[in-house]
Amino acid sequence: MKPLKIAAAAALLSANLSAAPLNESDHSSAIVLAAFGTTYDSALSSLLQIQQDVQAAYPDTPVHFAFTSNIIRKRWQARRDDAEYRAAHPEVPESLYSVKNVLGTLADLQDQGYRDIVVQTTLLTHGEEFTDLLAYTDALAGIDTVKARWKPFNRIAVGRPLMGSWGPAFEYREDLAKLAESLSADVAMAKEQGAALVYMGHGNDHLSTGLYYELEELMNQQYPQVSTYVGLVEGHPDFDRLKSRLSEDGVTKVVLKPMMVVAGDHATNDMAGDEEDSWKVQLQGAGIEVTPVLKGLGETPQVRQRYLTHLADAADAAGIALN
The missing domain is CATH 3.40.50.1400 (Rossmann fold)
Structure with missing residues (x-):
């Protein structure tokens, strides 16, 4: 994707996100895209197009990125104060310069009043990183309180990786076949x-x-x-x-x-x-x-559709409404 197209996508996302009020009574659901991340601005288009597609599918639901790599987050945060880099890369969304990990992103959303969260990974397999992601989200979803109204989250759903997941809910071989079709x-x-x-x-x-x-x-x-x-x-x-x-x-x-x-x-x-x-x-x-x-x-529209399908499956299974 050329810089102008990326910039247009970023502007659209910024407009959509700013238009969504942080009011629990109006919007209690949010989406987090959990990616390993990348330091290559030339590779950002893959991630931005996934975010753009998700935001277009759910225009009234905020969509935020979380990067799981500590090194990559620190690199982007260091670029926040690099005026020369920022001037040379207007296509990079402002939010990327303060991108957080999954825990930090979920904490911010909880503080803003969002209680139903769908976390969709951009990982390919149910491997080490996805196992860790489930550990984080299961722990947060399992927090209970004496009074139910103070429970930090109602529901946290996690969308399966691109190549599927283990278990009876979704046949991983079908996910593999659909991925093959998309290529x-x-x-x-x-x-x-x-x-x-x-x-x-x-x-x-x-x-x-x-x-x-x-x-x-x-x-x-x-x-x-x-x-x-x-x-x-x-x-x-x-x-x-x-x-x-x-x-x-x-x-x-x-x-x-x-x-x-x-x-x-x-x-x-x-x-x-x-x-x-x-x-x-x-x-x-x-x-x-x-x-x-x-x-x-992420440059392939049919592959991005697979992520959207997995996200929708996770929301439906958890009874989370996305608008």
């Missing part, structure tokens, strides 16, 4: 170039990353015309296994994209950088022609 434009781009489609996901070293294997399987079932591969920065399938599979399959040309909501540090450096350890350079060294595409998943 049809990537397949079309790779097909046009006569290339395989390779995604870099983040993953983790602590919990199973088997969802990525399943997503790859679904992609190849739905789009047999293009071979799709998924590798991870952390966990499995790792890059070495990915490179071996490409070699075994005789792949000589790939479109390389991040399987991440934003094209931030990992996408810019680890995936598409010019250092010898980047995926692009290593694949080129293996004789593979590489076309990196620095666009996060």
